[in-house]
Amino acid sequence: MTQNSAVIAQMRQLIQLLAQHNHAYYVMDQPTIEDSEYDQLFHQLKALEQQYPDLLQHDTPINKVGGKPLSKFDSVTHVIPMLSLGNVFNQEDLFAFARRIEERLPNQQIEYDVELKFDGLAISLWYEHGILVRGVTRGDGETGEDITQNVKTIRNLPKVLSSENGIIPELLEVRGEVLIPKSGFEKLNAENEKKGEKTFANPRNAAAGSLRQLDPNIAASRPLAFFAYGIAQCQPHHGQTSMSASLTWLTQFGFAVGERHFVCDSIQEVQEKYEQINQERSNLAVEIDGMVIKVNDLKQQQQLGFLSREPRWATAYKFPAVAALTKVENIDWQVGRTGTLTPVARLNPVTVGGVTVSNVTLHNIGEIHRLDVCIGDTVSVYRSGDVIPKVEKVWPEFRPVDAVIIQLPENCPVCSSPVVMPEGEALARCSGGLYCAAQRIEAIRHFVSRKAMDIEGLGDRWAESLLHLNLLNNVADIYHLHEHREQLLSIEKMGEKSVQNLLDAIENSKKTTLASFIYALGIRGVGETTARMLANTFQNLDTLRHADLDALKKTPDVGGITAEWIIDFFQAPHNLEVVDRLIAAGIHWDAPIAPTRQPLNGESWVITGTLSQMGRDDATQLLQALGARVSGSISSKTKCLVAGEKAGSKLEKAEKLGVQVLTEQEFLALMQQYGVYTIE
Numbered sequence: 001m002t003q004n005s006a007v008i009a010q011m012r013q014l015i016q017l018l019a020q021h022n023h024a025y026y027v028m029d030q031p032t033i034e035d036s037e038y039d040q041l042f043h044q045l046k047a048l049e050q051q052y053p054d055l056l057q058h059d060t061p062i063n064k065v066g067g068k069p070l071s072k073f074d075s076v077t078h079v080i081p082m083l084s085l086g087n088v089f090n091q092e093d094l095f096a097f098a099r100r101i102e103e104r105l106p107n108q109q110i111e112y113d114v115e116l117k118f119d120g121l122a123i124s125l126w127y128e129h130g131i132l133v134r135g136v137t138r139g140d141g142e143t144g145e146d147i148t149q150n151v152k153t154i155r156n157l158p159k160v161l162s163s164e165n166g167i168i169p170e171l172l173e174v175r176g177e178v179l180i181p182k183s184g185f186e187k188l189n190a191e192n193e194k195k196g197e198k199t200f201a202n203p204r205n206a207a208a209g210s211l212r213q214l215d216p217n218i219a220a221s222r223p224l225a226f227f228a229y230g231i232a233q234c235q236p237h238h239g240q241t242s243m244s245a246s247l248t249w250l251t252q253f254g255f256a257v258g259e260r261h262f263v264c265d266s267i268q269e270v271q272e273k274y275e276q277i278n279q280e281r282s283n284l285a286v287e288i289d290g291m292v293i294k295v296n297d298l299k300q301q302q303q304l305g306f307l308s309r310e311p312r313w314a315t316a317y318k319f320p321a322v323a324a325l326t327k328v329e330n331i332d333w334q335v336g337r338t339g340t341l342t343p344v345a346r347l348n349p350v351t352v353g354g355v356t357v358s359n360v361t362l363h364n365i366g367e368i369h370r371l372d373v374c375i376g377d378t379v380s381v382y383r384s385g386d387v388i389p390k391v392e393k394v395w396p397e398f399r400p401v402d403a404v405i406i407q408l409p410e411n412c413p414v415c416s417s418p419v420v421m422p423e424g425e426a427l428a429r430c431s432g433g434l435y436c437a438a439q440r441i442e443a444i445r446h447f448v449s450r451k452a453m454d455i456e457g458l459g460d461r462w463a464e465s466l467l468h469l470n471l472l473n474n475v476a477d478i479y480h481l482h483e484h485r486e487q488l489l490s491i492e493k494m495g496e497k498s499v500q501n502l503l504d505a506i507e508n509s510k511k512t513t514l515a516s517f518i519y520a521l522g523i524r525g526v527g528e529t530t531a532r533m534l535a536n537t538f539q540n541l542d543t544l545r546h547a548d549l550d551a552l553k554k555t556p557d558v559g560g561i562t563a564e565w566i567i568d569f570f571q572a573p574h575n576l577e578v579v580d581r582l583i584a585a586g587i588h589w590d591a592p593i594a595p596t597r598q599p600l601n602g603e604s605w606v607i608t609g610t611l612s613q614m615g616r617d618d619a620t621q622l623l624q625a626l627g628a629r630v631s632g633s634i635s636s637k638t639k640c641l642v643a644g645e646k647a648g649s650k651l652e653k654a655e656k657l658g659v660q661v662l663t664e665q666e667f668l669a670l671m672q673q674y675g676v677y678t679i680e
Helices: 002-027 035-051 090-105 182-194 203-211 217-218 242-249 267-283 298-304 365-371 438-447 461-470 475-489 494-506 514-520 528-537 543-544 549-553 560-570 574-582 618-626 651-658 666-675
Strands: 075-077 087-089 112-118 123-128 131-137 143-145 171-179 224-236 261-264 288-295 312-319 323-335 341-352 355-360 378-384 390-394 604-608 627-629 637-641 660-663
Touching: 002 035, 035 312, 075 627, 087 090, 087 242, 087 323, 090 267, 090 288, 090 298, 090 312, 112 224, 112 242, 112 267, 112 312, 123 224, 171 203, 182 203, 182 475, 182 514, 203 217, 203 604, 242 261, 242 298, 261 267, 267 288, 288 298, 288 543, 298 355, 323 355, 341 378, 355 378, 355 390, 365 390, 475 494, 475 574, 514 543, 543 560, 543 574, 560 574, 604 618, 604 651, 618 627, 637 651, 637 666, 651 660, 660 666
Parallel strands: 087 312, 604 627, 604 637, 637 660
Antiparallel strands: 075 143, 112 261, 112 288, 123 131, 123 171, 171 224, 288 312, 323 341, 323 378, 341 355, 378 390
């Protein structure tokens, strides 16, 4: 045996020993050796790796990333979205979930896979030919963050799948939860407290914070553990026919799964297991916030399919929330990016379910009235689903004589523009959309978009840099950026060419159309089609600015609420100030051509599926040029549906309603007849 072979054999032995003890510690919560003994094994392997770096093994439990911390995490789009789960909170909801499944699977025997719902951070792991190549957070379900380096520091996670346990898939995507077991969390907090460092409120916060550290050495120092709950992809297919069998299959490769796992023959048995686990919850090795109920048969899962955001075949059965009493000390009104005013109750800090809660959203003025909450009231706060704090009720018997009734502000707390809330609406909004600092990013993003002023290159990165330099207080400042060339050149990675391209794009955008300018203003309820209708109806901006409610309501595609929003916008002095500055900066357009009777005038069309000859935006413009209104949903008032490839539910609904359906070729032929398209 060569020296290298002997070293590799010693490394393999240490890695296997450490993996066994990690499993006993993190999964079984039954340590088989003392910490000091584990540390000795760990340091033996570390010393070998330092002495023979060329022989480093893929599945080493030792973090060898090192170097400088990352400056940011890269974004990764999930090939298969990481959908969220629907929730049930009581037996009635659970049985309703089961009835919906039984209605979709008539005369079929249904088993339920029942698992622990971990209170951690969901991630996705990619293995190629048995080697861990990527770890990604759930993110928004469509796109997550690449945390591969941090994931590789998780001790109980297999980095290489052993071929001794079966055929290694060419591609395997495993999904699961990263968390810190209770014992590890207590030890972590004790060590931090001893060192005078910050302690964590709960294991989930500690796990999530550890995984999102830019320095992987920090993640490596935390007692993280991974528990698998499903397979997203496997090539070739793993051959398992049930959820429970697929989880067992994963354990052959060293993956940990929940310490409690049941297969139930009835929904009544599911309820019994839920009650059992709720009683045993405090004795579990990990924190959980409920149970996950899944249809066990994988073929039945495919039959049931998905809703837009969640599978029909699974739900989360949450444990009852923990409540606590505290006092409302004040109300702050926060202004969101779209101008929505949200009341936030500032509370006397209270611990709810292990988390200190000092503020909670009250959503809107209607919710304040429904709860009848005043400043000074005693309220019950609970964590909805054990996560989001919420005011459950007010205790009027404890109301002090000096309690203050909460009123909706008349003016925006950020920019002092009038606050508006049309009749029948639940949300109040700041009317200073172009001026309000809280809405700047959203206003700029919309203003420069392709269908608005079409300023290519002025993306979020530029906008944030310009905001930081105090060069963009509102969208009118865009047309004065040429006065600050030297400051623009000082922005990191923005050279002479980039700056000149941006200034040229801004200058070119000054020639536009009235419809595009109206759309760019970001008036609530005024989309691209409505903006075009307003331009056609009023012909110039000044007439639109002074239009009354009746005149606006007579405009096609403008209802009563939208008409009120338009009036509110043009009655806000700050908005008018910005509009006047935009016009003074040189934005102009040709006089609109008086509208004539168009062949598709007033008709509602819908486009669905993928068009091979053109984009859906181009098809929309053709229809709008002929007077049609392009909608996003099918109804009995829809005149026609254009169905491209992979047309789905909209096509089915159109056929049920008897709506005319055109293929892409039929649509293009019709457009050629009207003279707005030429088939080559």
